Amino acid sequence: MAFQNVHDLGIYIDSDLSMRTHVQRTTSSCFAAFRQLRQIRRLVLTSTFQTLTVALVNQRLDYGNSTLVGILAYLMRRLQSALNAAAWLIFHLRRSDHVTDAFVSLHWLRVPERIQFKIAVLTYRVLHGDAPRYLGPFTSTADVPGRRALRSAGTNQLVVPPVRLFTFGSRAFPVAAAQIWNCLLEHIVSAPTLQSFRRHLKTFFYNILSAYSTLVDLIVASVT
DSSP, X not given: OOOSEEEETTEEEETTXXXXXXXXXXXXXXXXXXXXXXXXXGGSOHHHHHXXXXXXXXXXXXXTGGGGTTOOHHHHHHHHXXXXXXXXXXXXXXXXXXXHHHHHHHTOOOHHHHHHHXXXXXXXXXXXXXXXXXXXXXXXGGGOGGGTTSGGGGTTOBOOOOOSOHHHHTTSHHHHHHHHHHTSOHHHHTOSSHHHHHHHXXXXXXXXXXXXXXXXXXXXXXXX
């Protein structure tokens, strides 16, 4: 009988590479933690409760999340629902309340950006020789003879490897990493240290989140 999934280092990998089992188990453990947290919500300070939530919930969502790049939208929504529930619980919000402002206040990224952040950091480490060799190497557009005359040759962009099967191939680390890296601003990818890269990268994603929050507020205001 063929295995439906395998479990390695806390990550469940399905035979069809959908990561469905991993998402289901992750969200189930998060909501189990919520039930425990609700019992002590009124007994501790908000700052303490936030720390406990990050330790018990956010770390579950972040662990191994680089393997979740490119998963189906409904699975991404399930992960996001767990993160939304954490913000609702911290601020005593209703499920009908908009959660983006809470993320901005907490300095939390949404699940898709958390995954992209992890991939981008791994890419930076590969490019600077601070990651396992099997994750690289990458090819810079400046190193491709046919592209040296292009504008992209003067940047830090990477060559996106070709894929045969878009559904699976685009989720491979060399492909996803190059695509995410090429979407970043030049001052981010040219950061001299990992610490400064992480700082600029977080600011980049926070600005996207803040812009999204402003757009939603404008839409709500126009409707009401």
